[in-house]
Amino acid sequence: MTQSMWFPNGAFPLGWEHYLFGGLCLGAGVALLFVLTGLIGGMSSVYSTTWSWFVDRPFFQQSSLTGSRVWRVAYAGGLIIGAAAWFVWSGQPTRVAVSTPTWQLFVGGLLVGYGARLSQGCTSGHGICGLASLSRPSLVAVVTFMATAFMTANVMWRLVGV
């Protein structure tokens, strides 16, 4: 008997509720930021705006970066507080340990950081904010990164075995 390559344990082997409720909750965060301040809250920008405090190059001293660096750092700090609140609320017995190998996290991170900033958006910037703005460039970006991510993840896992 051969096991299916696609969803061998069903579409939602770990349940579906936490995905939907978590998604609605993170959307509420992006929505609240917009309703209160009018700001568009993608997450990759903070990695460039924070450098503007330390790097004098003209690129990092653009007003679009220096002008948003304070609230973006606060927004990122909120992420940590929110995840910590979930940790307490859900009563996790131990910290959430990550089993993905270190080199994958670091090398993947390099490409994620470079690519997201070149594209001016990531899964939240293009995915959540861009799609919710009905932005065509963001739709193209989402289709593109989904395609290369599916290819990379499957080649690494099914062929290379990591």
Next chain:
Amino acid sequence: MASTIIPTITRDGAPATKASPVAVVCAALVAGALFGFGLAWSTMIRPEVVLAFLRFQDLGLMLVMGGGVAVTFVAYQLGPRVLPRPLLGGAFALRAAVLDRPTVVGAAIFGIGWGLCGVCPGPAIAGLGAGSYELGWAIAGIALGALGQGITAGKRRG
């Protein structure tokens, strides 16, 4: 390289007042906390779950994305129609991405990295709040990647 445009006048023609910086920082903290709670609740802070989606083992990420886009869509579309200006002042920004080569090439590179590590920029930071200090490696990579992008692309864009 401005990917957002902040209008200088509001919909009713009045000049956009500037929201108090302290109020904006507080709003960003609270909004970020909701975002982070959602990322942790939906287990998107776990690279293993994201990779399971990309390996066609668990469709959950589609629900997260769908739920997030649905709520944000309502706010983005209704907010500027119902409110003359954001509740704390200022003006509603517009996301103004352009469809050009860097947008597509960057997205392709982002996807390769995401497929390799299963971490996106937001969850990498949020995960620290749940004790996933291993994600510091991803944060270091993303920050260095962003630095490299700024150094190499400064002339082409910006």
